[in-house]
Amino acid sequence: MRLLLRRDRIVLPIWVVALALLPVAIANTMADLYPTAADRQSYIDIVTANPTFLALYGHAFGHSLGAITAWRLGGTVLFVGLASLLTVVRHTRAEEEAGRRELLGATSAGRQAPLLAALLVTFGADLALGVIAAASLVAYGLPVGGSVAFGLSWAVFGWAFAALAALVAQATEGARAARGISITLLGLCLVLRMAGDVGKEEGPSWISWITPFGWIQHIHLYGDHRWWIFALFVGVVAVFVAFALALSARRDLGSGLLPTRPGRPSASRWLHGPLGLAWRLQRGTLIAWSFAFAALGAILGGIAEGGVEVIRDNPQLEIVVARLGGSSGIADTYFAAVMGLLGLVASGYAIGAALRLRGEETSGRAEPVLAAPVSRQRWAASHLAFAVLGPAVLLAAAGLSAGLAYGLSTGDVGKELPRVIVAALAQLPAVWVLAGISAGLFGVLPRIAASVGWAFLAACVLLEEFGRPLQLSERMLDLSPFAHLPKLPGDNVSAAPLLWLTLLAASLIAAGLLGLRRRDVL
């Protein structure tokens, strides 16, 4: 376990501290913006009627400072779950694949030790996160009970997804699949909560009881705490961990539950060069993500009308509605927000696709390809094609299904579908810039390509989602390529930012290819 702690000694503390301090920062901003109880009450009433915010943050339970802070952070707990599951997968399947687990398994550490160690480290980190968050909130002045409940809720949420990842990791054939499935489940939980919230005036529907995001809401943080929900969390964690341990005991090292099936004795027609190879390696991920995006789009598009209806039918909000541009204006804001989120997620895919090159290089799998009459450019381009075209496919799929779903629910597919698709595809230049950063670094400074590439995405997420609440300056917000995109649908389409973002991305990729040509390949 000490080994694990050593290996993660930089990344894990950063996650923990960054996430733990976010709540108090948000609380601070909220206090600044809405100093009196009356301010907060009206803010919450207006905002939770808007389907965009309902989807993003869910229903609020109360209007104290603590309550609205907790409400605003309802979606952020996603990152706690993400960090936890990534850590667990990293220390279970990924370790095996690197062969390091064999090294450990040969010592007296015991069969279950790696899994237990991974879980302990992650649980510990989550707990630390919760404690720091709670402490900082108490120090800020919020009520102790609520703060403790808040911190604890984040901790157990992280535990839940750590345990889930541990279980999934036992069943899959590799680290990549384990990550993919766990992240998909995390996303599914989020979307279910969204679906459960939007379209209901009084409170979340029964759907939100299916997902851990919903459970956190139901604790009623800073309100009448329902402590038994923690028991629910712990119970779920215990079940997952028990299953994970049981499966781990039965599984052979390096394989999943299912035995590896034999494959083709000779290569198909498509596997004839670096592009064919790249397709073979990347197709699983691309196909899975496409389905996920299509499903996400359908759900998010489908619930939109319900939310808009609520506002439309509320006489008290008439003025607000008019100011927001009518019900179509409300829907536009909603889709703009949703597409922005999807753009960030698509960037995650694109960065992953680009960084495959680094993985191939460090694992030694690039060697035989580069020892063949294949130029480095051709090899790199074969994978970068996925980083560029892949997100286009994903966003098109999401845009298509969202537009269809929304159009069908409003009865006007012809009008809504193109607007939504364009809104989705408009994210591409920003996605390409993020992919370009990773590609450029891979060519010029490969050792930091992964860490800096992902850090950039994290920074963009921070800026996009928390930039305004944290009252960051305009100049800081402008650092994110997403800030420069037109807010479609609805906004004026100005080609200029799209063009220069695309140009920037192209130059970054070109710089990467040039750098690759000049440097040593591991």
Add this chain to the structure above:
Amino acid sequence: MNDMDAISVSGLVKTFGKTRALDGLDLAVRSGEVHGFLGPNGAGKSTTLRVLLGLIRKDSGEARLLGGDPWRDAVKLHRRLAYVPGDVTLWPGLTGGEVIDLLGRMRGGLDKSRRADLLERFELDPKKKARAYSKGNRQKVALIAALASDAELLLLDEPTSGLDPLMESAFRGCIEEEKSSGRTVLLSSHILSEVEALCDRVTIIRDGKAVESGTLSELRHLTRTSISAELARTPSGLDGLPGVHDLHVDGNRVRCQVDAAGLDRFLAHLTPFGVRSLTSQPPTLEDLFLRHYGAEGQDMQEYGRAHRAGVAR
């Protein structure tokens, strides 16, 4: 630099940060020969191969491969060569057969009958996915992919390190065939018996420099023959002879190491005492190897003897 050389390297220098991996290396591989490349771990063998493949760029010195520059003309030259890496990592989701075909296609074509023949000789199941292969099997995949191509130059980095003796002999058979069809082979290996059996010429590298290069017979010249004799009478005066080392006289038994130059005089001195039995072991590459790996001035006889005793189980 000779036009007949498939590979010629002179004064090659490569530094990684503070480490000087290659320190003025010279290497010449003639067309059509099987050239052995020997050295301890970290001596620079893999680094040299990677420079020749255009994967890393030399800091200074000259390197020519098949008449071209390995860095600038990499893609063009790679069409004419095949490479087997030291540590074979494959794509876990692909089967062995798929990898062989893929590598062959990238190189420009694969001889199907030869592929089938090699699969049989090395007893490899092409339907298994790469993640299910052992290290030796992964190596076989890389070997078959290289041997089935019609490359004129083969660059092999410890190709048999994971293979069992049966497969090793299959490998040797293949290399003999390659040689007879006129291909050039650069074989980097630790297995001395293999190098002795297959290679025409050998270069020994240590700390980034070539310390010895030539045919085996030329190199043997430089080592000592170990002599063990049983005599009729107790000998004397042996220690005064030039070129005699590590002399042990045990009653009528004599054991020692004799330089090639002093062998004649030694035997002449020995025969008057009445030789009853005589065992002489020709210097093996191992002796040569160990002599060069030892620290300067250290007596390597003990090493050699212990090693030999261990090997001759």
